[in-house]
Amino acid sequence: AAGVIQSPRHLIKEKRETATLKCYPIPRHDTVYWYQQGPGQDPQFLISFYEKMQSDKGSIPDRFSAQQFSDYHSELNMSSLELGDSALYFCASSLRLNTEAFFGQGTRLTVV
């Protein structure tokens, strides 16, 4: 079965650079969630979208922005990267009326 696809899997950036992470949800899923997971930490909610509109916002820095496109894929844009942004970034998708959220394999971002 198709799963959530994230790209790239690994990304190395320098401080103050920008990064764009992409998420392709499971087909027919209309809701996308972004999470950040630091080493040894639980996933922290960043932002979510339903039907291309932002539905909830968590602890997402102002330097980050995200959107969901007409084909339901989503992109997380990160600017002025800091060393502390190094983490695993996960995208999850679900159907609005089905609360099971399925996660992608994540993007490991390393800021040097």
Place this chain on the structure above:
Amino acid sequence: GQQLNQSPQSMFIQEGEDVSMNCTSSSIFNTWLWYKQDPGEGPVLLIALYKAGELTSNGRLTAQFGITRKDSFLNISASIPSDVGIYFCAGQREATGANSKLTFGKGITLSVRP
């Protein structure tokens, strides 16, 4: 903010043993989910619970949604080496909208000795 409590942080069991993990909250969640995560990989959904008191099985896994909607447990029976990983509970207040995000516990790292 909403917090889910999982303890202990680590558990060590012998292969073939059963293990139980608990997750508690000071506030109500309307959906509970259990995920397993391997290092560097995304969390994999194990079991989802939607009704208070619900008991659901998935192979060797059994989970229950507490009656108060403030707790859940996960049982793994006859553990095997591939059960090793981090087990997260997650709660969701609403199915849609502003409260549909998942709140995660800190996770329990399970080690299985052959």
